[in-house]
Amino acid sequence: MGRWEPGARERLVMAAVDLFTEQGYDATTVTQIAERAGVTKSTFFRHFPDKRELLVAGQETLCRLLTEGIAEAPAGASPLEAVAAGLQRASTAMGPMSREIAPRLKAAVAASTELQERDALKSVSLAAAMTAALIARGVPDPTAALASELGVLAFKRGFIEWSDGDRDDEFAAYLLKALDELRAASTSLG
Amino acid sequence: MGRWEPGARERLVMAAVDLFTEQGYDATTVTQIAERAGVTKSTFFRHFPDKRELLVAGQETLCRLLTEGIAEAPAGASPLEAVAAGLQRASTAMGPMSREIAPRLKAAVAASTELQERDALKSVSLAAAMTAALIARGVPDPTAALASELGVLAFKRGFIEWSDGDRDDEFAAYLLKALDELRAASTSLG
Numbered sequence A, B: 001m002g003r004w005e006p007g008a009r010e011r012l013v014m015a016a017v018d019l020f021t022e023q024g025y026d027a028t029t030v031t032q033i034a035e036r037a038g039v040t041k042s043t044f045f046r047h048f049p050d051k052r053e054l055l056v057a058g059q060e061t062l063c064r065l066l067t068e069g070i071a072e073a074p075a076g077a078s079p080l081e082a083v084a085a086g087l088q089r090a091s092t093a094m095g096p097m098s099r100e101i102a103p104r105l106k107a108a109v110a111a112s113t114e115l116q117e118r119d120a121l122k123s124v125s126l127a128a129a130m131t132a133a134l135i136a137r138g139v140p141d142p143t144a145a146l147a148s149e150l151g152v153l154a155f156k157r158g159f160i161e162w163s164d165g166d167r168d169d170e171f172a173a174y175l176l177k178a179l180d181e182l183r184a185a186s187t188s189l190g
Helices: A008-023 A030-037 A041-047 A051-071 A079-091 A096-110 A113-136 A141-164 A171-185 B008-023 B030-037 B041-047 B051-071 B079-091 B096-110 B113-136 B141-164 B171-188
Strands: none
Touching: A008 A030, A008 A041, A008 A051, A008 A096, A030 A041, A030 A051, A051 A079, A051 A113, A079 A113, A079 A141, A079 A171, A096 A113, A096 A141, A113 A141, A113 B113, A141 A171, A141 B141, A141 B171, A171 B141, B008 B030, B008 B041, B008 B051, B008 B096, B030 B041, B030 B051, B051 B079, B051 B113, B079 B113, B079 B141, B079 B171, B096 B113, B096 B141, B113 B141, B141 B171
């Protein structure tokens, strides 16, 4: 098996994240991103309408997969079983590229309040979308809100474990392990 | 008892929130905020170093009170009892001004992605600070993270109930009720 080779879209995302880290989000232009990725500006615009979309594109896919997984979980699934189905579906969007980019993205976010704010709104939006999907399944409101927070926490914690690890394990296994740990913790809140 | 009368600081916050709603955060200047509040620019700067601080000042107080309440909860308190102590302490910072400003702040946030991002980062920061305070009490990590999320959810849900209501009930009662509902929900996650 050869090493994984990123395509133009992946190279653009990685170049952007590196430039955001080096010089900040505001100071980074589409021209610079395209240059660093070794593609033309028109290639950039074939993949993304602008700099901001480059960051949120993955977010929308993630949100869609999470809510689809919840909606299509078996009728008898408990709230957390439905969340687990959402996480499993979402994990299909996270490949070698996500893993390779994780440490750079972490550095870029740590260096920028603007990206921290954007990242925080992502979490809030994911939780809101999951809550709506659970309520649509008939889960009552406070339980739906809480199950969604467990889902978001599991995603964050599983992602950190997965991207810090050095084995090419499936991301889904990390997510489900993190969710299980949170389920266990929910019985010791007192 | 007379109607509650806001002081200069309160008038500045309310003027700012109204202007953010009307014309956006970026377009609003310190001069406009001072004018709307009926005070001089130097009065503004006696209260706040800049426009941004005006929004985050309350946040820092809230964070400090929450974590102090958690730190000073009795030694035998469970994770959620410590969170409840934090919420009770935090409620002391929320008076008639917070209640009066709530619908305007909600409108301002709804109208601005920038304020939504800032607001989301507030929630994430509060959760992180509460998690650290719980870990310092010896609560193990996944439980501390989860208890903090319940605390943040209780704060948000309690605040909405309190500010939507038309009675001058104590805010603390709303917070503890919201936390109780979430504790109950945590047993039906499946």
